[in-house]
Amino acid sequence: MSEITQKPVFSKKTGFSADLLWTMGPIILALLLTTLALVAIGADPLKAYTTLWNGAFGSPEKLGSVIDAWVPLVFCSVGLLVTFTAGLWNIGIEGQIVMGAIGAAWVARTFDLPAEILIALMFIGGALGGAAWALLAGALKVYGRVHEIFGGLGLNFVAMGVTLYLIIGPWKRAGIASTSGTEPFRPAAWLLNFPGLTVGPVEIILAIISLALIYFALRGTLWGLQLKAIGKNARSAFWLGIPTSRHMLGAFAVCGVFAGLAGAEQASGVWARLIPAISGGYGYLAILVVLLSGFRAPLVPFVAFFFAAVSKGSISLPLDLQVDSALGGVLQGVVVLLFVLSQGVRAKWTQTLSS
Amino acid sequence: MRLELKHIHKHFGAVHANDDISIAVESGTIHGLLGENGAGKSTLMKILSGFIHRDAGEILLDGRAVAFKNPAEAIRAGVGMLHQDPLDFPPLTVLDNFLFGREDGFMQNRAGALADLQRFSRQFGFDLDPDALVSSLTVGERQQLEIMRLLSLGAKILIFDEPTTGISLPQKIKLFETLRLLAKQGMTIIFVTHKLQDAEDLCGKVTVLRLGKMTGQVTHPFTADQLVRLMFGQSLETRARASVALGEPILELRDICVADYRLRVPEINLQVRAGQVIGLAGIEGSGQRLLLRACAGLDQPVAGDIWISGARMNRQPYRDFLERGVAYLPAGRLEEGLVPGLNLTEHFILARRSREFFIDWRAAQDAAQSRIGEYSIRGVPASRVEALSGGNQQRALLALLQPNLNLILLEHPTRGLDIESTMWVWSQLLARRQRGAAIVFASADLDEIFEYSDRILVFSGGRVARALNAQETSVQQLGELIGGKGL
Structure with missing residues (x-):
């Protein structure tokens, strides 16, 4: 939790331009380092970046797939903003996405309703699934004294097990048991997409509304301030009369709701069925998004877009260039590491300046 | 070792924390450094011990100019500092802590260290179990450990930063004995304090700082009044007490037993009425904090009943205590309050x-x-x-x-505060008392206990003495009780 309490201090004196410098600097440096890595393995960096760029923005379909990744990243980041504010490392978000997808899949398989109602119910089912799984991690922490990182990590594996069990067990496709996924949902459970793309207006709007909602809730409500107090010093918060346990559980539940929405959206909008890797790793990636945003909601959509573009763009690297698509992951990881490092350097630097 | 500080300057941003400070201390003497909080004492001593770097000025040891990059270099040159909050490792044993800083090479020489520790213990009459965990020691014992550790590292100049805060009267007497012995052995002692009595009792020479500047230097014999004028620019007087009519019983403890993993204090009985002030005296860690936290609803007593304004409060949540007008002010201001x-x-x-x-x-x-x-x-x-x-x-x-409180519980309400803040804090508390609040406070400062308490509860060695009437108790009596005599 100490990393969270060392969250970047953006003083009013230095202003926006200094903030921008301290945020853009690490990104540029990361690009340089990645370029060096490319040169070292004998690949042409310019070509690699062109491929990366074209892989992300080369065609409307490709841009569509970037937005496709952007939506779950934003949902998860929104949830993580809440848990981070409360000082919690909700690593279990991956499992919460999975449980959201399972909740949505259950609704899709169980009810035969008109599309509008069914999809709404699927999102509710997903939110409940994610929240329940998050509350489990929260209860382990609050009542069982299990640190949320370990509890969450364990529950992620359990959630994966549950999906696999459902896919090759009760929900298997007629005749064959394949780990490729369940039978596709009935068409009424498919989220409306833009023609030719795997992304539609509903989830984009929902993601933006979620972000705005949480931004204002954390900023302008007593609940947000109380979470902040808990995140910075839970003992003092309790002394002040804030019900810390209840608020921590609440923060987990809220994060689970948004993770569950991401899962429901993946199940309904992208795959139209339940698959084993339904979370797509977006939960873990969203942790990096929130870190790189410096825990600030207004930056989340942009950082998430950057991450989505790099993730999707790097898919075409091995085809065109014989460079592994892991390059995208390397770039993302280096950016975050350098950003966190630059925060430390900045804090030290401003300290030296002021003394 | 003769120490000279010449024209030391240190800025923190806009604050000139040390403004042209010059002090010379001969070996074998105890030099007092006096000043209220924020006077610049700690800054000066941290510069001397290598914790922070000076902006300008010179440090001379036996006439030789030195510049320390870090505390390790300072101790190698013979300068050691005991910090106000001991910088030790509570989860480790006494011997483990004693080993820190020794340059034995890759393998530790535990047997040699143990022999050293025992030799020093005998010399000063300290009684520390080498295998005890430091977390189980009192602040006074941790000071003793640190003194021995610094001496074993070859310290010739010892800096004591507010060493009498947080220790009991007998431990203070023991500490002063030790300091005099060290001086007799030729050590150079710098004694940082804001307590006049301590400076008067111990120091041959006193330098007074105020707001970063040196306001004067006095040599024994001097009077407290002289020091006060140098510290504050004017003399302070303690005000007479206002009498308060006592009201309803607010807090009643019946056969309360509080305990943690190392301490058990049974059979605490107490009745506190509105307008009454109860002081909890005793060596720190004798159960005062446990009792305060139990009364605040933060910890559960092991046995007995807590009644607040006529309601039995056992096993009630903290919030219910808050709603009944109970407030607790912890000692760790940034750790458990703010x-x-x-x-x-x-x-x-x-x-x-x-x-x-x-x-x-x-x-x-x-x-x-x-x-x-x-x-x-x-x-x-x-x-x-x-x-x-x-x-x-x-x-x-x-x-x-909250504006209307029935019961205020405080742990070291004025620890580390200067006299002005201390008086202000108490004026606030006494005003609350006038409005009908009962006050229970723990303090290591006997003067504070005497000045403000109506009744005194002494904690010692796992027991609590019958509440004493403050007006009829002498320092002697109280000191004996704290030391465990007559309980």
Whole structure:
């Protein structure tokens, strides 16, 4: 939790331009380092970046797939903003996405309703699934004294097990048991997409509304301030009369709701069925998004877009260039590491300046 | 070793924490460094011991100029410092702690260290179990350990930063004995304090700092009055006590037993009436904190009943205690009271315990501004609490209390505060008492216990003495009780 309490201090004196410098600097440096890595393995960096760029923005379909990744990243980041504010490392978000997808899949398989109602119910089912799984991690922490990182990590594996069990067990496709996924949902459970793309207006709007909602809730409500107090010093918060346990559980539940929405959206909008890797790793990636945003909601959509573009763009690297698509992951990881490092350097630097 | 500090300057931002300080200390003497909080004493000593670097000036040891990059270099040159909060490792044993800083090479020489430890213990009459965990020691014992450790590393100059805060009377007597012995052995002792009595009892020469500047130097014999004038620019007087009519019983403890993993204090009985002030005296860690936390609803007593304003409060949640007008002011201001990273406005909002959903930031800021004025906190609504000085943090904590309280529980209410802040804190508390609050406070400062308590509860060695009437008790009596005699 100490990393969270060392969250970047953006003083009013230095202003926006200094903030921008301290945020853009690490990104540029990361690009340089990645370029060096490319040169070292004998690949042409310019070509690699062109491929990366074209892989992300080369065609409307490709841009569509970037937005496709952007939506779950934003949902998860929104949830993580809440848990981070409360000082919690909700690593279990991956499992919460999975449980959201399972909740949505259950609704899709169980009810035969008109599309509008069914999809709404699927999102509710997903939110409940994610929240329940998050509350489990929260209860382990609050009542069982299990640190949320370990509890969450364990529950992620359990959630994966549950999906696999459902896919090759009760929900298997007629005749064959394949780990490729369940039978596709009935068409009424498919989220409306833009023609030719795997992304539609509903989830984009929902993601933006979620972000705005949480931004204002954390900023302008007593609940947000109380979470902040808990995140910075839970003992003092309790002394002040804030019900810390209840608020921590609440923060987990809220994060689970948004993770569950991401899962429901993946199940309904992208795959139209339940698959084993339904979370797509977006939960873990969203942790990096929130870190790189410096825990600030207004930056989340942009950082998430950057991450989505790099993730999707790097898919075409091995085809065109014989460079592994892991390059995208390397770039993302280096950016975050350098950003966190630059925060430390900045804090030290401003300290030296002021003394 | 003869020590000379010449024209030392140190700035922290706009604050000139040390402004042209020059001190010379001969070996074999105890030199007092006196001043209220924020006078620059700690800064000067941290410069001398290598913790921070000076902006200008010279440090001479036996006439040789030195510049320390870090405390390790300072101790190698013979300068060791005992910090106000001991810088040791509580989860490790006494011997483990004693080993730190020794340069035995890759393998530790535990047997040699143990022999050293025992030799020093005999020399000074300390009684420390080498295998005991430091977390189980009192502050006084931890000081003893640190003294021996620094001596074993070859310290010739020993700096004591407020060593009498947080230790009991017998431990203080023992400490002073040790200091005199060290001086007799030729050590150079610098004794940093804000307590006049300590300086008078111990120091041959005293340098007084005020707001970063040297205001004077006096040589024994000197009077307390002289020191006060140098410290504050004028003499202070303690005010006469106002008498208060006692009201209803607020707090009743019946056969309470409090305990933690190492201590068990049974059979505490006490009745506190509205307007009464109860002082909890004794060596720190004798159960005072456990009792205060039990009365606040933060910990459960092991046995017995707690009654507050006629209601049995056993096993009730902390919030119910708050609703009954109970408030607890912990000693760890930034650890268990204030939230570092949040500003004063945010604290006042949180302390309001209102049920509002949206925050009206403008109104909250105005309210904070007026509260800051009311409690004369040196800061603005947007000041983060960790940026405030100790005295202002304590003012902020007091400002967070609800307006109508029945019972105020305090742990070291004035620890580390200067005289002005101390008097201010007590004027606030006594005003609350006039309005019908009962006050229970723990303090290591006997003067404070005597000055403000109506009755005194002495904790010693796992027991609690029958409540004493403060007016009929002498220091001698109290000292004996704390030391475990007559319990």
